[in-house]
Amino acid sequence: MKPFDLPEPDAEAAAHSARLSEAIRNEITAAGGAVPFSRFMELALYAPGLGYYSAGASKFGPAGDFTTAPEMGPVFAACVAESLAPVLQQLGAQARFLELGGGTGAFAAVALKRLMELDALPDRYAILEPSAQLRERQRETLRERLSPPLFELVEWPDTPFADDWDGVLFANEVIDALPTPRFAIAGGEVMEEHVVVEGGAFARVDRPADAFLSNAVRHIERRLERTLPDGYRSEVLPQLPYWIQAVSGGMRRGAMLFVDYGHPRAEYYQAERRDGTLRAFHRHRMHDDPLRWPGLQDITASVDFTALAEAGVAAGFDFAGYCSQASFLLGNGLAGVLERIERIGDEAERLRRIEEVKKLTLPSGMGERFGVMGFEKDVEFGAAFLAGDLSFRL
Numbered sequence: 566m567k568p569f570d571l572p573e574p575d576a577e578a579a580a581h582s583a584r585l586s587e588a589i590r591n592e593i594t595a596a597g598g599a600v601p602f603s604r605f606m607e608l609a610l611y612a613p614g615l616g617y618y619s620a621g622a623s624k625f626g627p628a629g630d631f632t633t634a635p636e637m638g639p640v641f642a643a644c645v646a647e648s649l650a651p652v653l654q655q656l657g658a659q660a661r662f663l664e665l666g667g668g669t670g671a672f673a674a675v676a677l678k679r680l681m682e683l684d685a686l687p688d689r690y691a692i693l694e695p696s697a698q699l700r701e702r703q704r705e706t707l708r709e710r711l712s713p714p715l716f717e718l719v720e721w722p723d724t725p726f727a728d729d730w731d732g733v734l735f736a737n738e739v740i741d742a743l744p745t746p747r748f749a750i751a752g753g754e755v756m757e758e759h760v761v762v763e764g765g766a767f768a769r770v771d772r773p774a775d776a777f778l779s780n781a782v783r784h785i786e787r788r789l790e791r792t793l794p795d796g797y798r799s800e801v802l803p804q805l806p807y808w809i810q811a812v813s814g815g816m817r818r819g820a821m822l823f824v825d826y827g828h829p830r831a832e833y834y835q836a837e838r839r840d841g842t843l844r845a846f847h848r849h850r851m852h853d854d855p856l857r858w859p860g861l862q863d864i865t866a867s868v869d870f871t872a873l874a875e876a877g878v879a880a881g882f883d884f885a886g887y888c889s890q891a892s893f894l895l896g897n898g899l900a901g902v903l904e905r906i907e908r909i910g911d912e913a914e915r916l917r918r919i920e921e922v923k924k925l926t927l928p929s930g931m932g933e934r935f936g937v938m939g940f941e942k943d944v945e946f947g948a949a950f951l952a953g954d955l956s957f958r959l
Contacts, residue, residue: 886950
């Protein structure tokens with residue numbers, strides 16, 4: 566998708582993007598004329614009041630830029646709740662549930678109801694959400710869809726839990742939006758992609774990488790048992806282990822579950838993938854210009870699931886499993902969901918739910934493009950990852 570195929574923003578949106586662009590230009594100037602791409606991405610997505618995830622523009626559904634699994638309907642959240650219920654039951658009455666990035670609140674609305682049915686309700690359900698606008702939308706959604714006792718379990722902290730806690734952490738399509746460094750290989754050396762201003766517009770240039778990024782790239786090469794060729798360009802998240810430690814905080818016992826699109830390391834850094842996985846989404850169109858319209862488009866990179874496995878273990882957790890989204894849903898209650906769908910009397914609604922299942926599970930939809938990875942600490946997921954285990958590919 567080329568930039569000229571994208572729908573142009575209206576005047577208000579364009580003015581919003583211009584304000585954020587000016588703020589980014591000012592930071593570039595203050596930094597001596599260039600900032601790492603990861604910093605540009607951080608500002609474009611999370612600058613207070615202006616970034617894509619911090620401002621009020623619609624992001625999910627037909628009016629937004631993309632649709633996530635929980636926004637399609639109740640199937641995804643019901644199956645995730647099924648997988649986490651045994652963990653919460655093992656942890657007991659004081660267990661907490663921490664959801665990173667709550668979207669519209671659709672996931673929490675279904676998950677809490679299903680956990681109640683399974684006698685696995687947490688003592689507290691926290692949504693860590695950077696967008697003030699989305700927090701309000703989540704409150705409205707949950708107040709409307711939940712009974713008062715369930716709604717009272719939900720809270721919106723500003724930071725991860727700071728005290729010692731037992732519970733589960735869940736993140737759907739979160740790691741792909743972490744600000745990622747971009748690297749390139751030139752003359753056998755590791756370079757870092759930076760953003761500069763040329764003729765008033767943003768442009769990307771390469772500068773020598775620091776030791777932190779360079780060591781991360783060399784780690785990839787050692788694990789691949791080959792060097793990356795000159796001209797190769799991609800992404801790496803050397804900060805991922807620190808991020809895992811930060812969001813899990815003082816979790817003593819519990820589990821973490823991540824759902825995202827990505828690849829094991831050997832596939833992520835294939836020779837053919839010479840420009841990485843970075844892309845942008847605007848009005849359900851994917852394109853390759855992340856510098857265009859800051860604040861109006863999502864910027865994302867695929868997840869290296871091998872790196873995620875390493876980061877989770879480094880944070881003190883045991884690796885629990887890795888499989889495709891389709892296998893995960895099939896192994897965590899999808900058969901029961903399908904039985905309930907077949908009993909729906911409204912034919913139009915029944916067909917909508919069947920179509921939802923297809924999108925979530927078929928290879929042409931999200932079924933194979935998305936992976937699910939779990940970690941556990943002094944608890945057991947049980948059968949959550951028994952269907953279609955892919956850990957041998959890591």
